[in-house]
């Protein structure tokens with residue numbers, strides 16, 4: 001489109017993210033702090049709005065395009081996968097999503113239309129449990145948990161909030177990516193093909209997996225209950241983190257593997273796991289006020305509509321055809337379609 005791209009992200013995020021952005025030719029602005037310092041990004045956006053008035057800001061925390069995409073694409077993909085896996089005893093019991101901007105969790109809104117009893121579980125870092133207990137803090141599960149409730153999170157559709165210790169995620173990251181970890185998993189009967197693919201899971205994917213184990217235990221699920229989740233990125237984004245862990249804790253050995261497997265996976269319990277009542281959901285929704293109305297200048301009427309307007313979410317999620325028409329028309333105008 002001939003636009004200049006600018007990406008804004010916290011300076012303490014992994015080196016691989018910054019390298020990748022350089023590769024796609026984006027100008028990168030690093031704001032102070034770690035993963036959960038999103039307010040600093042918003043401040044930068046306001047500065048840019050004032051100094052570069054021709055810019056268009058895509059804030060993934062407030063753009064409905066984000067959750068609409070996941071409703072229509074991720075949601076449908078999961079349902080297709082479920083239809084291939086199911087037998088006549090199966091149910092799609094739960095969908096787990098560690099929430100950052102709350103785009104991915106919207107797949108659960110689609111899945112609810114197909115499986116009304118599904119449990120939609122939002123998970124976050126125990127070190128920053130904003131949804132669970134209005135908590136705050138820095139953590140190491142990159143991509144999630146940003147000390148506020150995203151505008152586009154349809155909280156009414158979330159059944160459970162759980163919080164995962166980032167230390168467990170970092171330990172499992174090592175277990176899944178170190179030779180001694182693989183050896184131990186093999187000795188425990190894990191299929192070698194599965195082991196070879198464990199590097200497809202990044203830190204938040206591991207957090208999702210631990211949340212899925214908690215969900216299975218809490219709801220006493222069995223082999224007929226299928227749980228779906230998303231591996232949002234892979235360990236390729238965290239090779240520098242693995243190196244830092246080796247430098248800080250020493251080389252990964254058999255004892256580390258046994259401890260991490262037993263405590264973080266087999267020993268996973270249902271602590272920090274909360275089923276939401278109507279009032280709990282409203283409390284989470286109400287937290288949006290402080291970020292979006294007081295800080296970011298949204299209207300109270302729009303905030304109320306997110307909670308009270310019975311058609312709003314349905315309309316948002318079901319406008320793909322119109323968007324496709326607009327995209328086609330735009331591409332036609334620019335001449336792009338003729339070149340394809």
Ligand SMILES: Cc1ncc(COP(=O)(O)O)c(C=O)c1O
Nearest residue numbers: 099100101102103104143204232
């Ligand atoms: C690695 C990673 N995990 C999880 C998420 C959370 O997804 P969402 O922002 O859709 O809630 C993100 C989001 O950017 C991410 O980058």
